[in-house]
Amino acid sequence: SQQGEEDPQALSIQEGENATMNCSYKTSINNLQWYRQNSGRGLVHLILIRSNEREKHSGRLRVTLDTSKKSSSLLITASRAADTASYFCATDGETSGSRLTFGEGTQLTVNP
Amino acid sequence: NAGVTQTPKFQVLKTGQSMTLQCAQDMNHEYMSWYRQDPGMGLRLIHYSVGAGITDQGEVPNGYNVSRSTTEDFPLRLLSAAPSQTSVYFCASSYARLAGGWAQYFGPGTRLLVL
Numbered sequence: 498s499q500q501g502e503e504d505p506q507a508l509s510i511q512e513g514e515n516a517t518m519n520c521s522y523k524t525s526i527n528n529l530q531w532y533r534q535n536s537g538r539g540l541v542h543l544i545l546i547r548s549n550e551r552e553k554h555s556g557r558l559r560v561t562l563d564t565s566k567k568s569s570s571l572l573i574t575a576s577r578a579a580d581t582a583s584y585f586c587a588t589d590g591e592t593s594g595s596r597l598t599f600g601e602g603t604q605l606t607v608n609p
Numbered sequence: 610n611a612g613v614t615q616t617p618k619f620q621v622l623k624t625g626q627s628m629t630l631q632c633a634q635d636m637n638h639e640y641m642s643w644y645r646q647d648p649g650m651g652l653r654l655i656h657y658s659v660g661a662g663i664t665d666q667g668e669v670p671n672g673y674n675v676s677r678s679t680t681e682d683f684p685l686r687l688l689s690a691a692p693s694q695t696s697v698y699f700c701a702s703s704y705a706r707l708a709g710g711w712a713q714y715f716g717p718g719t720r721l722l723v724l
Contacts, residue, residue: 528710539613539699539715540652547710583650587713595640595659595705596667597713601651 502600505530508551509606518603520586523565529562530597531571534583543571543584564565576607610635615716630685630719632700639705641683642667642713643675646697650685652699658683661704674696686688690723697721 504519520529527548532540546553546562546569553560559572573580583604585599611721616631640696642657644667654667660665672694674686687694698719703711 525655527664530712537718540713540718541715542702542712544708545712589710595703595711595713596654598668599644599652599655601649 503584503603504596505602505603507604507606508607510576511608512576512578514543514576514607516576516580518571518584518605518606520569520571522569522598522600523567523587524588524590526564527544529560529569530587530589531558531560531569532587533583534585534598534602536582540585548576573605576605578609580607581605612636612701613700613702613714613716615698615719617719618717619720620689620722622721622724624690624692624723626690628690630687630698630721632683632685632716633681634683634700634714635681636702636714637680638714639680640701640711640713641677643673643683643685643697644701644716645669645694646699647671647691648664648697655685655698665704686719690721692723695721 507544520599534540544555546560556575562569581603585602587599613634639660643655644652646652651671656675658664664675698714701711701713
């Protein structure tokens, strides 16, 4: 079964708006990562947040982690049409080492 | 660096045929893995390796074999293809660490259709 579950499954917004995607997971983790996948391509790593961190920024990306709620959110600010992609969260558990468990993803569409 | 490369990009097989999906990385990563991606199911781990000569099963290993004779290469073998193995296959690599925490680098994928 999948460790992570993203919400919403699909999100459609206008260019310039902010996009927020959520991820929930079931077991204790060491780290949580977010990946992006453009249509027909492989996944690209965006950002990693460790279990002892609460918030992390990278350019227009902001990730939060709430280990008490076993949830994370990815915020993309001032979205662009080029941000259109699927976004996945992935977790590595306390005993899984480098193995990642992926959620089902959120399909983001940014309309020009 | 070429990163993670996969061949072929697309393959059509008949039920019962066997084939090998190739994966190579030039980043000297210890950890390599194979995932399959199906609509609505995200990525599921098939097999992984934490170094040459070491492999282990992931979430959906049945019908697949792997080997890791070198750090660079991690081929995935389909022993007797079935329509249920129609999917997109991704290879990924990263540094290995007990506590994880390394970004994984993905190949472009292999689209497999089993008739």
